[in-house]
Amino acid sequence: MRHIISLLMENEAGALSRVAGLFSARGYNIESLAVAPTEDPTLSRMTIVTSGSDAVIEQINKQLNKLIDVTAVMDLSEGEHLERELMLVKVRADTAQREELKRITDSFQGRVIDVSDRTFTIELSDTCARLDDFLRAIGRNLILETVRTGASGIGRGERILKL
C-alpha cells in the first residue's frame, strides 16, 4: 500500500543521505522524496512516498526514528492529510494544438508560464494522481519534458508535525 511519510530532521550535511541510504540498504521503496528547510533553518522537512506491507511500513517508521538526525516522523496516510506535488511540463504547441492545450490546462487549474514559437511550459500543482491524469490528457506525443518535485504532505486541521 502507498504511504506518505513526513519527517523533520536536522538541517545538516549528510542528513539526506542517511535517509536515502537507509531505504536502499534495507530494500525499501522510495517513489518520491521531497526536502527543504523549514521556517526554522536548523530543521529540514522531508516527505517520502513509499509503499509496502504494514510490517514494512512499521519498520520504515521505526528505522527512520532511529536515525540520530531525525527529530520527528509521522505517517500522514494514517490520518487525514493533504498532499501536493508541483509539476512543470514542456509540450509541443504548434498553432493547431494551442487552443486544446489551453483548454486542458485550464480545466486542471494549471498555468502556461512560458510560451515560445512551438512550445508551452505548463505549471501544475495538485495530487500526484491528478498530475498523472493531466499527463494522460495531454498525451505522450506532445510532451517534451516533465519535471516533478515529488509529493509534499501536511496533516489536516490540528494534525501538526512539530519538534
Place this chain on the structure above:
Amino acid sequence: MELTGAEIAVRCLQKEGVEYIFGYPGGAVLHIYDALFQQDVVKHILVRHEQAAIHAADGYARSSEKVGVALVTSGPGITNAVTGIATAYMDSIPLVVISGQVPSFAIGEDAFQEVDAVGITRPCVKHNYLIKDVRDIAPTIKKAFYLAKSGRPGPVLVDIPKDISNQKADFAYPDSVSIRSYNPVGKGDSTQIKRAVQLLLEAKRPMIYSGGGVVLSDASSQLTDLVRLLGFPCTTTLMGLGAYPATDKQFVGMPGMHGTYEACMAMQYCDVLLAVGARFDDRVVGNVEHFAQVQRKIIHIDIDPSSIAKRVKVDVPVVGDLKLVLEQLLEELRNSKQKTDASDMAAWWKQVDEWREKGGGLRYKNSTEIIKPQFVIEKLYEVTGGDAFITSDVGQHQMWAAQYYKFSKPRRWINSGGLGTMGFGLPAAMGAQLINPGETVACVTGEGSIQMNIQELSTCKQFHLPIKVLSLNNRYLGMVRQWQEFFHGNRYSESYMDALPDFVKLAQSYGHIGIRIDKPADVEPALKEAFARKNDLVFMDFQTDPTENVFPMVPGGKGLSEVILSEDL
C-alpha cells in the same frame, strides 16, 4: 588557553577517562599522534593493522563496561577499520573511532589517502561526524561518547581533517550533552509490564529467551532473579552466553542453528515466550514461517523499537532499558498474588527434561587416537576453572567454544556474533587482557581465522599480553567444509588450507612460546603448562580431527524442530 585541535581531542579522551586507545599512525593523524606523545594519561597501543585496532577496542568494551576507543588515519586507515566497525555495529558495541581526514581544503579533490570516511561508514555506525570547525571538536567528541554508550550502544566515528587538528581554539569540555533528536528510553510502559506479567503467570509452557542485550545492559543479575523467581526454562543466545549461569538446572543451552535440542524444541513449542534483549535472528529461529506455524504469545523487551516485530509478530512489546524493565517485572511479580500453576509447570518441565534426555545434551564421540575439538574446549573449561575471558574467531571452533565452555558470568564470552568476522579473536583478546590485567584471557581460534590477523602476535609481544591462543587446527575452513559435506555433495571447493605454516616456529619468531599437540593424552598437560605461564603468550596448535562436524544443527532454511542431532541419528 588555546590548544590545537589535536590537543583538544586528546584532552577530551582524558576527560572521558580513557586509559587505552588502539591505533595506527599516518599522515592525516600526525598532529593527534604528536599530542598523544606529549602526555601520558591516555596510553596508545600500536596494532599492526587497523582492523585489529577496532577489534581490540571492541574486546576492551565487551569485557568491561567501558567505551572502546580507536584512532586511525585517512584513506586505507579508515577502510581497513570498516570491518571492525561493522563488527561492533552488528553486536551493538560502544566504540568511539577517531579518523584523520585529508585537510579540509583538499576534500573532494581525490587527494592522497582521501576517502569519504563518513560516507563509507554510514551504514555501519550508530552515527558519524565530519568536523568542519576546530571549536566543534570537544562538543562532538562528548556527543560521540554519549551516543556510543547510551540507548542501544554502537560505534560512532569522528572524522577530523588534518588542518583542523592543527588549528587553535579554547578548550572547554562540556559537562553534559543533550541531542534534541535523540532521547534514549529508560523504564518500560507500566501497562505493558502488567500485560506481560499476566501472560507469564497464566502460561502453561513458558520459555525465557535472552540475548546480548542482557550483557550490554548489565542486567545479568536481574535476569537470573527473574528466571529463578518464575522457575521457567531459560536459554541464552550466542551473544547472551554467561548472562545466565550455564551450569544451572533451569538453563537449557543455546538455541538455534547449533543450539541444544531442548532449547530448540522449547522455543518452538512454548505457549508464552519472553524475549529479553534478543532479536529473533535468522541463526536463532531458523525459518520464520516454520516458527510461526506454532501458536504462542510473544513478549519482547528491547531498547530498540526497530528490533521488535522485525522478523516475528509480537503480542506484548516493551521498549526500555532491560535492567530497568526487568526490575519493573520483578517488582510486579513479587506484588502479584497470582502464581503460576504448579501442575502446568511440572508437566512442562517433564516435557523439557524428556527433550533433554532425547537430545542427550551436547555430545560427541571422543577418541584416544585423534584430538576431538570438543574435548579441547572441555579441558579448557576445566583447566581455567570456567572463569576465563574467552574470545573466539568464527567457524566451527566458535560454536564448540560456545557449546562446551559453560559460561557463568557475563562479559566472559567475546565473539563476533552478528557479522561473523574471522580475525576478530586475537585482537579482541588484546583489548580484553589490557582492561583485565591479571585475568586469564584465551583466544579459541582455527588455523583459518588466526591467519586473518596473525600479525597481532607482534602487538602482544610489544605490550606483554600473556594471551593463550588455542588453535583448533583441522587443516580446513571447517564450517565451510561441513556445509560442503552436507549440502554440496562433498565437493570441498577451496576449503582445504594447504601450505600451512609451522605455527610453533611462527609463534617463536614473534618471541612467544609455541606448542604443537597431536595426541588426545597431551591435551590436558599442554593446557596446564600453558596456563601456568602467567606472563607468556602461548600459542597452542592442536591437531584436531578434520572430519568433525558441529551438532546439533538446524540446516539453513529449516525450522527449529527440524534440528539434526548427530550423524548417527
